[in-house]
Amino acid sequence: MRKKSFKSTAVLMAMVLGATSINAIPVKAEVTDSMTEEQLANLDTDKDGLEDYLEEYFATDKTLEDTDNDGLSDYMEIMKFKTEPLKMDTDGNGISDGEEDADRDGISNILEVSIGTNPFKADTDEDGLKDALEVNVYKTSPILCDSDGDGLLDGEEVELELSPLKRFTRNIEKDCKKLFSQVLKNKNIEESLCASDNLAIPSLWGNLPGLMERRIRIESSTVVLGDLEGNMVGKPIEIVSDYEDGFDMKLSFSCLKSTLKQVKGFQIAHYKDGEITYLNTTVLLKNVSAKITEGGTYFVLSTNGKTGSSATVLTAKAVKKAAKKAVKSVSSSAVLAKVLAVSSTDTDYDGVSDSADPKPNDNAFTGTVQNDGFSINSRVDYAMDYRAFFKTPSTFSSQLCKVSSVYANLAYGFNIADQASGRTFNLSSLMSYQGMSDVKCYNLKSGYSDYDLVQFYIGHRTVTYSGTTKDIVAVSIRGTGGGIAEWSSNFDIGTTAKFSSYSDWTDSANHKGFDVAATRLQKYINNYVSSYCSGSNTKAYWVVGHSRGAAVANILAAKLVDAGKTTYSYTFATPNTTTKSASAAGRYTSIFNIVNKDDFVPCLPCTAWGFRRYGKTSTESIADKYENEWEDLTGIYDYNPDTYGMNDTIAELGKVLSTRNKAYTYTCKCHGDGSKNDITITNYGTSEKSREEAIAKIPANALPYCKITRHKGTAFWGWDFDCCQTPSYFMQILAALMSNEISKYRFVVELDIADHYEDAKTALIGSAIGGLEHPHYTESYFILAKHAAASNFS
Structure with a gap:
């Protein structure tokens, strides 16, 4: 049994003087007992960024910015470099921590700090x-x-053999105006466009300034061309260019998979503002090419040897004109039906009728997400194309992935301002605008009083495509709300010993808190479908979510698949959800999970405890690939992950328990089998009042997972209590911290943790301050969704 070891005689003096906080901190003369937690938490005597109470915890000198004099501040060592702030040479290799080179770029840590570069x-x-x-x-x-x-x-400039220190390297022509012949690299072309099943694989040459790979990318186009699609070869493309129009480029398509022996009848066409222009196309064997001078939408048509010049496709203006014509050309009894038929047409399958759609042939949506929680306004784009739900669910859809990330974002209650219509939508109104009916928002707290709650949005749309009609049922699940309930559920992994005690925990292999919420949500969905989608049409379920919402979506999608439902699921920042084997969890091939490698949340519950997630997962790092893009999107400089500490933190958490059931087990001699007597701590008090006040600081969600033994004392001593803590006690303390039920100060100072959890606590303190927030942002996941490719998933 561990007893609290006080760090200075000031604490003993505080006890004698009747301090009410059991875990009192050493104080300076200017610190008074009347100071609040917030005031104590903000004290930073040496102004090194590491508050005094954290310096006390890590035993550094709060009057010195750099306790060990290695050139790195205590803050940088603890929160960034993860080096020992009390040793000049943490690894004992003869090089001081300041002279080490953490990012191996050839500049020492201390020099990077001094010149303002990022040492990571x-x-x-x-x-x-x-x-x-x-x-x-x-x-x-x-x-x-x-x-x-x-x-x-x-x-x-270095790659192009120009001088990065001169605007005019060789002559009077400015470097940024000099043209270079170059070919766009495959990494700048969407993966699906280069796949073997695409009958027209694009490539691009240009005579352009700068590196074209920095300014051009080729994506799948969102344009819908109606009857012309029957003659289309391969997929239409969108050339997204930062260049001004007018530069010489050559667009080529390789049509090697064409069933025709030659492609003389193939022609490249350009779509712009409702009109199609047929380009002067060169044919060489099974390759077609044309000169272009601007970005935009391009595609290959089989014209059967007939060269076209231009054509007009449906525009919003044309729709309104057709409606007026219908009124004039038919009898009054047929007017309404004719007008409705024209006005309800949805050429591009985005859910917006052509009569109300500014671009009836283009299902692209561009808007600005107003993330008030972080004062971020992020410009995003996606394609709402209901035809995606007529493809095999196990086939990854990059466009569906992007719109799923936006829907998961908006489930938090954020708004999105539409660039085209000038309107601002919340998720409910956006779902309605994009063609869904009977849109509802449900919160399980209206029907349940425990912690296993979730809020979600649901709507449906009936769509006919290629002779098949489906009811698309969309479900977007909000991530963790601000209260203690859902946070506690996040950390309640469940013990199979009590599986039968929970009627809504239907799969003992799953995380208890997530599974209960998913089971309840499934009941709501079944009732909704019975009420609003009771026809005989095939149902397709589209399930998305972020963070806790992703975990519940992950399990819900698996339950729907098990129930024989056609399911399309895209989840973001997805925690681990099940202890099933890799093969059993991996068979749910229509579930696609997007994970930021820098993000702490998807690492929980730990794989060391036997957890994984259903379906396939793509894991990429914002820090490694997309940091500039993240900063441009969020307007925040700079992206701040816990570069060196997160993996250590996960490893320490993994040691807290060996299997999930151990989370709820006492190993002390007084309440368990005595196998690990390091889960008990004795806290000292100076009076009965001080003891009870200290116990009262333990959050209510953690109390069921500890055993408290009170001791009776004398006038100034002995009003102590022993606290035996299961691993779940520690996890529920974390839940209280994450939900702001308790302050960081209380977590660090006032709630003492038993020896068994001390290393994990220390690692978490460093990671929480060192950078866990940015990697988990929904904006991070929009970027990853934008770049996700089928080959990334495993």
């Missing part, structure tokens, strides 16, 4: 040159991506 990024300004090359070789700025201000990145 080899290329701080992301201009294509490592910091050391900028400082030691090219003499460019490692914190400015364009040192000479000519519009080209320093790395671009």
